[in-house]
Amino acid sequence: MALAYGIHLGNSSGCLAAFTNGASSVLANDAGDRVTPAVVALNGSEWEVGLPAKSGQASSKAVIKHNKRLMNSDWNEEDLAYVEASSSCSVQNEEKVVYEFETSETKLYSNPDNITTKIYAKLFTIASHSVKDEGDLKLVLAAPLHWSSTSRERLAKCAELAGFDVLQVISEPAAAILAYNLEESTEDINVLVYRLGGSTCDASIVKVSGGFISVEKNVFRSDLGGQCLTKDLANYVSQEFKQKWKLDPQESRRAVAKLLHHADNSKHVLSTLNSAHVFIESLLDGVDWSQNVTRARFENIISSKISQYIEPAQVVIDSFDGNINKIVVCGGSMKTPKLQSAIANLLPNAEVLSGINPDEVIAVGCAKQAGLILDFPNLSLTDMNTEVEFLGHDIYLKYFDQTEKLFKEGSALFTQNIINIDNNSEVKDISITLHDKPDSEQFAKVDFNIENLQKSFKLKSTLQDKRIELEVE
Structure with a gap:
């Protein structure tokens, strides 16, 4: 039996969620905490991960923190300096980044990928203890929006080495949207997703339309946390x-x-x-x-410091031309009520969603995505970056003296629309025309015989690959 899990591993902490019985729930670690510190230490000759690595006598340990910064293949010298300053082990950068862990008992060498694997292995143990029967632990991961495909693949590889079966790597803003089921909205909405972690911050404007999630604007800051x-x-x-x-x-x-x-x-x-x-x-x-x-x-x-923290959100709001309907806050530091109210005050008319602990939001969204994927057993997601075509303009439909918007701009393939048609006259045939604009010339025409149909019937339309299929029901 395959079980669905979601993990968000940040610079400061990691969170594990499971999807069961149609809902996501966060799993606690062996200390009873719902969030595990993303800290690895060599204590004597023994490796410690999580809370044991973070607590205790730091002077007797070689500790590495904020390792995620160097999991980004496009890291810079500022990231390297930050990791070295916050850790008590030596960081060497020659051809590749190497950590030197030295204690009174031994000296060992490691790298960012190995450290990430150790953290995932800790979370894998937690996930395994939640399962009564043995089975594959299917996983969806979240990665920062600005990470390249190479960085995402590194992250997935580490999780696989720890024992998980990685289904997909999604962006952090998308996971936040999924956590609150916003993709199920029947109306088009724009959402401000504001994440404040331990050492980084980013603000995104996300458009949700017809179940599809697209990031319109994004600001990332590595100096705020x-x-x-x-x-x-x-x-x-x-x-x-x-x-x-x-x-x-x-x-x-x-x-x-x-x-x-x-x-x-x-x-x-x-x-x-x-x-x-x-x-x-x-x-x-x-x-x-x-x-x-x-x-x-x-x-x-x-x-x-409040004005500094709301600046990224203010920048994306000012650069976006449209109404923002909802605000999602995530990241452990957004548990601070003062920061939540400061972000909410930027958009007084927007609904602030805070029903889930901010440091658990992204993991919950990942777990939900894993559950959705497992509902489609024949779906292959070996390519984590797949280009999808969307409709470039509105499509209108005309019949009798009526005009209806059939598909809106941005609709994806296989989108369906059903229009109810009332035939109050005695006509036996109906002509349906398609238009780019309500008053433009038709680009397609379909004739239907409705003699044997009831006066009220349905017209089902499906957007296929470069064509529109119409069917009378």
Whole structure:
């Protein structure tokens, strides 16, 4: 039995969702968390993945973070520097990127693909434990919109090495649309998809029409992320500690690492609660630190950064000529209520969709796509980038004295439309003509004999390859 799964692996964390009984649900890891840190560490001679790698004594580990940046085949020196600065292992860049993990017990070498495979293997274990019977674990992955096909193939290969059977790699904005079932909308809608992760941010305008999803505008920023909010909160705690004890934690790399770890945890707590307790054992020179941080204080700390975070969304909104009906927020950092309200205020008339935890949205959408694919067992998706032709202009239909829009611009192949026709006269034959515009010359004509039909009947039209099929029912 093949089971459907979806994974979104970001720079900071990964999320696994399963599609069963017509719905997607997020699976918790062995620690009971619904999101797994995308962190890998070598502790002594043992590999650690997820929460064990992120927590504990960082000084005894060789840790790699934000590995996803180097999974993009088009990474730049800025990405390399960011990964090296946030990790405690050496990053070498000669012909290929190589990580040097060195501990007191051993020294090992790895690369971005191997690290990604280890994270997927962790998620594969979680998925396997959710299955009673053995079977193929079918998977759909999400990748950033700007990634090339080579980068997507690397991502899929890592998941396959971990044990998954990868069905497809879809874009993150498309997965966000699927998570909220927006592709089922009977009307054309435009959606702002705003994603704020740990270290990157992007805003997209997505058009949903007839079940098809197309990205109209996109802005990607690699310098904006939740890490900035974490640093601001850590700096605040550091200043409080310094003011009381006249000791500066910023002078100790170990103390800074502790501050960032506890500030990140507090940031997530404050997304749902009005206060968070910060307790850091032996922050500096054996001095413990205990402090309560309220949500109001946290929002005041980050208030100066809000304008920077909404800028990508403002840019795509200003560049788009049309009404935006809905807003989808995703990415772990968008759990912050202050940021959600700031994005919502950009489009007061748009509906904000936030029923799913922002850090789970993309994984939920991927799982749904996997379930949809498995509903069509004969569908082959070996080519992850398939070009599809769409209708370049509207098609109108005329009969008797009526004019109907048969197909709208952008309709895909195999789109169907059914028109109900009432024949109030005594005619036995009907002539139907097709037009590019309501008042243009006909480019096709079809005659039907309706003598044996009821006065009210249906005309079914199907858009095929460079032709339109009409059928009277």
